[in-house]
Amino acid sequence: MRYYLLYLVTAMLACVVCGTANSSQRSALHDSVLTGYNRRIYPDVQGGGPVQISVHFTLMALKEFDVQMSRFSVSGFLTSSWKDERLKWLPSDHYGITSLHVYQGEIWTPCFVLWNSDESLDKLGYNDAPVRISSDGSVIWNPGEVFVTSCNADVTYFPFDIQCCTMDFIPYGYNMDEVNLTTDVYLASTDEPTLNTMWEVLHTKLYVTDKNHEHMLHVSITFRRRGLIFVLLVIMPVVLMSLVNLATFFIPVEEGNRIDFATTMLLTISVSMTVVGSYLPQSSLPQISIMCYMVSIHVFISMLVMVFAVKSVQIYHKPDTEAISATAKLFTKIMCKGREKTTIVSPEFKEHNKVEEFEKPKWVTSSDAEEMNDDGKYTTKDDSPSRTDLDDNITWRDVGSSFDRFSFLVFILLIGILDTVTVTIVARGGDVKVLI
Structure with a gap:
């Protein structure tokens, strides 16, 4: 038992010594690599030319899309990798260490700026952000944050609209002769947390363009509105109230409450439209939503129903002595x-x-x-x-009865055509954008 305890204590001390030695070795390697290093100077490339920076974007979550304010925010990571010849070392000279973690503020990193930011044009990352360097001079930098940009919404096909917002990153201060951006993949990565209660991410796109002799990285995100709730809150109430309004022509004129019912329905639809309008997007660029036109036309149809109901009552009560044309x-x-x-x-x-x-x-x-x-x-x-x-x-009663039947047929046909055409255009308009 005594020998077992002695062996255990010896092993524990050995582990502590080894851990301390490894930390010391990494500390010595850190001082050796960064001695005389100037982080304000971009690295040289063997054979000359610009620094080749490979970039990739990982989307974590779609945080918000404000249609009225044209504000779009997502969280993600912009991963960048390049080679810096000043950070090389031989693993055999440093206890076989092949990689090392340093802080972003200790080495050179490209000054990436979100060009179309809706808040501030600050450099990505922060000084204490970890950066991994390898013995061959390879550097992997992975800054992550919530990116807030300005993005104009196209609500033409609300509530089946599909939006496409783009984030533009540039290596601020470096032209194409100094820094060259490349991307290995066409699509950005998406993680499971990208679910949003209002929007569904369809796909992402990653590409590089030239602007003013500078490379610009574009991260395009296409997402679709989850529109079922708006079908229940906007489309269904408008259609059902318009159909109920046509019951005006079934009320016998002798009852004397046809005009009262038509007036009540007109007021009900007018008040309901103010509630429905609160769910419609408050945006007019590049075009007003088709559903706004549909709601306005339904209000106009309700006014026409009121006018036709009054005219029908007038025909019913014409005296029989008046000649019928x-x-x-x-x-x-x-x-x-x-x-x-x-x-x-x-x-x-x-x-x-x-x-x-x-x-x-x-x-x-x-x-x-x-x-x-x-x-x-x-x-x-x-x-x-x-x-x-x-x-x-x-008799004039026969003419009035025929007028009621004619009015009902006209309005039921008008409402059916209006709703069918509107919903078809809105639904198919969204599908066309998906294919694109």
Whole structure:
């Protein structure tokens, strides 16, 4: 037992000595590598030319997209790697150490600036940020933060709109002869935490362009609105209230509350539109949302329903002594075609449609109004009412009923076409952008 405890204590002391020695070795290597190093001078490249910096972006989360303020913010890491010949060492001369951590403020790093920042044009990273260097002079720098940029929203196809925002990074102060940016991959990396309650990230794009003899890194992020909630809050209430408003034409005029119902529905729709309008994006560039036009047209249709309801009541209450025009009569017959109109054909005319059969006495001479059939029986001529008689039996109530039917058909067709076309354009407009 005594020997076991002695062995354990010896092993623990050895581990402490080894750990201290490793720290000392790394400290000695740190001093050796950075002695005489000037972090304000960019590194030289063998054979001359600009410093080759490979960049890549990792998206962590889409934090916010404010349509009205044109404000877009994400969190992520901009990973950069390059070679600095001044940071080389031989691992065999430094206890086999092949890599070392230093602080960002101790070595040269490219002065990356978010060019289209919505807050400040500060350099990425901070002095105490860790940077890994390797024995062959390779440097890996991975600054991460929340990037806030300005991004104009296109809400034309709200609530199925798809937005595309771009972050522009430049190595501030260095031209293409000094620093050259390259990217190994076309797409930026995305991590699981990119979920957002309002937006869904579709894809990212990473590319480099030239601007004013300087390289610029572009990180493009395409994302789509989760629009189901707006279908329930915007589209459905507008459509349902407009359809309920058409019930005005089913209320009998004799009840006397048709105008009251139409007025109440108009006020209800007007108040509801103010609530619905709060969910619509408050942006007019580059174009107002199509849904804004749809809501405005529905309000206008409700006003027309009110006007048509008043006109219908006016037609119903016209006196019978007032003559009905031929156009109104033709309109009534067209709208009532295929429907039996008891008010048009009076009951006394129905008796004339019956065929009277009897044997005429021989002493009775036949007149022009009677004819003999093949069985030797006499029939009277058809005394059914003529077209003129039918027209004379059309009343203003018949015209009003036809006007109600016509109004309902017109508005139900108008609302159906408006909603179908609007939703189709909005939905397909979003899908077209996905393909692009």
